[in-house]
Amino acid sequence: MSNEVSNANVVPASICVLASSSWARTPSAVLVAINDRYADIDEVLHAAAGADDELRTLWQTSERQRLTGAERVVANLRAKATIRLPPKAATDIVWVLTAPDQLRRLVRVRGWPLQRYERWLTGTLRSQLL
Secondary structure (H helix, E strand, O other), X not given: OHHHHOOOOOOOHHHHHHHOHHHHOOOXXXXXXXXXXXXXXXXXXXXXXXXXXXXXXXXXXXXXXXXXXXXXXXXXXXXXXXXXOOHHHHHHXXXXXXXXXXXXXXXXXXXXXXXXXXXXXXXXXHHHHO
């Protein structure tokens, strides 16, 4: 496992999609699909991170990768549109709103359909950033 944990330069595919040029046309569909599959794993990994050093490192690496991806999303958006926040604040918003736990809570716990969650995420990101 330590080989996987040490690779801090890998960015999750979901964030790469958001950073791509198609983000404005398909804001969150791929992210939602990926997080739908990953949200439960993320919850277990986060909980287990408190009891195991290797799992803690793995979860922390995943969070750093998500932050790097959020920075890429913001940089890409800034190249195409006016973002009304400083880059660090915009990055924080993308990072927190695209967390797998957001989907888990709204879809799994509160019963939102995926389509509603996707519309909410897209609208929220746009209203906060643009």
